[in-house]
Amino acid sequence: MDAATALIIYRTYLERYVTFSTEEWEAFTQHVTFTKLKKKQHFATADTVCDKFGFLVSGSVRYYHIINGEDITSYFSFEQEFTSSYKSFLTRTPTITYIQALEETRLINISYDAFQQMLANPILAHKMERFGRLVAEHYLCCYEDRVASFITQSPEERYLQLLQTGRDILQRMPQHYIAHFLGITPVSLSRIRKRILEPVIK
Amino acid sequence: MDAATALIIYRTYLERYVTFSTEEWEAFTQHVTFTKLKKKQHFATADTVCDKFGFLVSGSVRYYHIINGEDITSYFSFEQEFTSSYKSFLTRTPTITYIQALEETRLINISYDAFQQMLANPILAHKMERFGRLVAEHYLCCYEDRVASFITQSPEERYLQLLQTGRDILQRMPQHYIAHFLGITPVSLSRIRKRILEPVIK
DNA sequence: TCAATTTCTTATCTTTTGTTAACGTTTTGA
DNA sequence: TCAAAACGTTAACAAAAGATAAGAAATTGA
Numbered sequence: 001m002d003a004a005t006a007l008i009i010y011r012t013y014l015e016r017y018v019t020f021s022t023e024e025w026e027a028f029t030q031h032v033t034f035t036k037l038k039k040k041q042h043f044a045t046a047d048t049v050c051d052k053f054g055f056l057v058s059g060s061v062r063y064y065h066i067i068n069g070e071d072i073t074s075y076f077s078f079e080q081e082f083t084s085s086y087k088s089f090l091t092r093t094p095t096i097t098y099i100q101a102l103e104e105t106r107l108i109n110i111s112y113d114a115f116q117q118m119l120a121n122p123i124l125a126h127k128m129e130r131f132g133r134l135v136a137e138h139y140l141c142c143y144e145d146r147v148a149s150f151i152t153q154s155p156e157e158r159y160l161q162l163l164q165t166g167r168d169i170l171q172r173m174p175q176h177y178i179a180h181f182l183g184i185t186p187v188s189l190s191r192i193r194k195r196i197l198e199p200v201i202k
Numbered sequence: 203m204d205a206a207t208a209l210i211i212y213r214t215y216l217e218r219y220v221t222f223s224t225e226e227w228e229a230f231t232q233h234v235t236f237t238k239l240k241k242k243q244h245f246a247t248a249d250t251v252c253d254k255f256g257f258l259v260s261g262s263v264r265y266y267h268i269i270n271g272e273d274i275t276s277y278f279s280f281e282q283e284f285t286s287s288y289k290s291f292l293t294r295t296p297t298i299t300y301i302q303a304l305e306e307t308r309l310i311n312i313s314y315d316a317f318q319q320m321l322a323n324p325i326l327a328h329k330m331e332r333f334g335r336l337v338a339e340h341y342l343c344c345y346e347d348r349v350a351s352f353i354t355q356s357p358e359e360r361y362l363q364l365l366q367t368g369r370d371i372l373q374r375m376p377q378h379y380i381a382h383f384l385g386i387t388p389v390s391l392s393r394i395r396k397r398i399l400e401p402v403i404k
Numbered sequence: 405t406c407a408a409t410t411t412c413t414t415a416t417c418t419t420t421t422g423t424t425a426a427c428g429t430t431t432t433g434a
Numbered sequence: 435t436c437a438a439a440a441c442g443t444t445a446a447c448a449a450a451a452g453a454t455a456a457g458a459a460a461t462t463g464a
Contacts, residue, residue: 067354075351089342096350102325105208130330136338141289143345148298150352151276155451174411181353188451190413356452357421376441390421392443 001106003034006057010108013055013080017134018127027123031114037061037101043083049092050085052109059105062177064098073177078168082135083107102173137139155184156192203308205236205360208259215311217284219336220329228326233316239263239303244399245285246301251294252287254311261307264379266300275379282368284337304375357386358394 007029011020011170020028034057037043043061044050056079063075063085074097077083089112110118115132118124149158159182162169169178176186183191209231212221215231215389222230223242236259246252258281264278265287268293275317276299284398291314312320320326351360359386371380378388387396 065354067352072354074350087346090339090343114385118334126328126331129328129335133331133335133338136335136342137292140294140338140345143342143349146349147345147352148267148276150349150427151382152267152274176411180353185452186412187453192449194413378441387422388442389423389444393421394445 001058005105006034006106006108009056024123024127025177027121031110031118033109035107035109037105039101039103040100042098044085044097045097046096046098047094050088050095051112053082053084053089053115054109055082056080057106057108060102060172061099062102062106065096073180075181076169076173102172150183155182158182159192204261208308208310210256211259220333224323233312233320235288237309237311239307241303241305244300246287246297246299248298248300249296250288252297253314253315255282255284255286255291256309257309258282259310260310262299262304262374263307264304275382277383278371278375287389293370304324316346333366345358354386360384361394
């Protein structure tokens with residue numbers, strides 16, 4: 001896949017949020033970059049500022065933390081989704097999260113400086129404010145549900161809900177990543193799966 | 203406190219996000235309403251659409267869910283903070299969260315319709331897009347930290363961190379609310395407190 | 405291809421948390 | 435003011451989860 005194709009995919013996706021005139025799109029594309037990550041390469045690294053806001057044209061990434069030397073996965077993003085260590089990107093402070101490609105992954109990135117330049121550019125400012133608002137609102141809604149799941153549901157209930165709503169995650173991620181994503185250990189998830197399946201067999 | 207005083211407080215706070223000219227503030231204030239909630243009155247109710255985005259001029263609220271008939275507190279907001287069932291407000295879908303005043307509370311509210319009107323008003327549109335973006339980004343950053351705390355920390359670690367950063371919550375909320383906010387039961391929080399204090403005494 | 409690594413399950417044991425109930429204290433509100 | 439309700443702690447027991455290790459199966463990558 002070449003950059004031109006990636007930009008077509010990007011534009012199609014972005015138009016869920018804002019539509020661009022030819023002139024606006026021309027100006028916009030001058031601020032983005034097309035990159036690739038090989039499997040296991042990092043998009044963001046803990047203790048550094050994440051200065052890009054990316055869009056996954058193809059591939060997938062996982063978010064993870066190193067806690068007492070252990071690798072703890074907290075989230076995933078797939079093709080046709082954005083990725084960034086958002087707080088770090090917005091506040092220009094070091095992130096605590098690694099973001100790693102799980103396969104050959106193609107991205108289109110907006111750097112922090114490019115984002116600021118677009119916000120200061122009369123041709124793009126209003127659309128970029130709106131775009132930034134709608135994207136932040138979208139992820140806010142996702143986070144609201146996720147926090148509620150930790151407060152109101154048991155690990156088993158969270159897994160049962162994932163079975164209904166998490167096709168990409170379930171089919172494409174190893175179980176020990178999913179376990180940490182649910183806030184439990186891999187051994188515990190294995191037991192939960194056994195608890196759920198056994199009554200069906202009997 | 204009267205509405206005029208409340209508006210001064212509101213404007214001072216909002217100017218952390220955007221500044222208003224006299225004309226803009228004039229137009230803006232025509233879209234907001236000043237209201238009061240008595241103790242235990244609700245700002246939002248589960249299974250209904252939350253159609254306001256509020257600012258707490260004074261007082262405080264808690265967010266809670268009813269799970270199997272039990273009251274589970276998930277969050278708090280205090281004076282000089284916004285409050286809303288944000289996802290419900292943005293998506294116009296029923297919320298699953300109750301928001302209840304914990305004391306006599308004064309608010310300034312923006313209704314969903316007022317927000318849309320301001321976004322469509324040439325005088326205010328750009329500032330409101332920016333305001334909406336910055337507010338959403340701010341809460342996104344808070345949520346990012348909170349989700350990370352559930353993935354990477356034990357309940358005891360979350361409580362220890364709250365001891366360092368949660369003065370308002372610790373001083374103004376009963377312990378059983380704090381327990382559910384941390385994702386555990388009140389009995390469990392009582393034990394954690396005992397574990398933490400005992401080594402100090404010995 | 406084939407050894408190394410990763411992944412998942414299972415078992416054992418420990419620790420933590422949940423559940424329920426009781427008790428004393430504090431707060432509330434009529 | 436005073437009874438009722440709310441609050442925090444503790445105990446006892448059950449359930450769940452964490453830690454560690456072992457082993458089998460699947461996957462990987464040189």
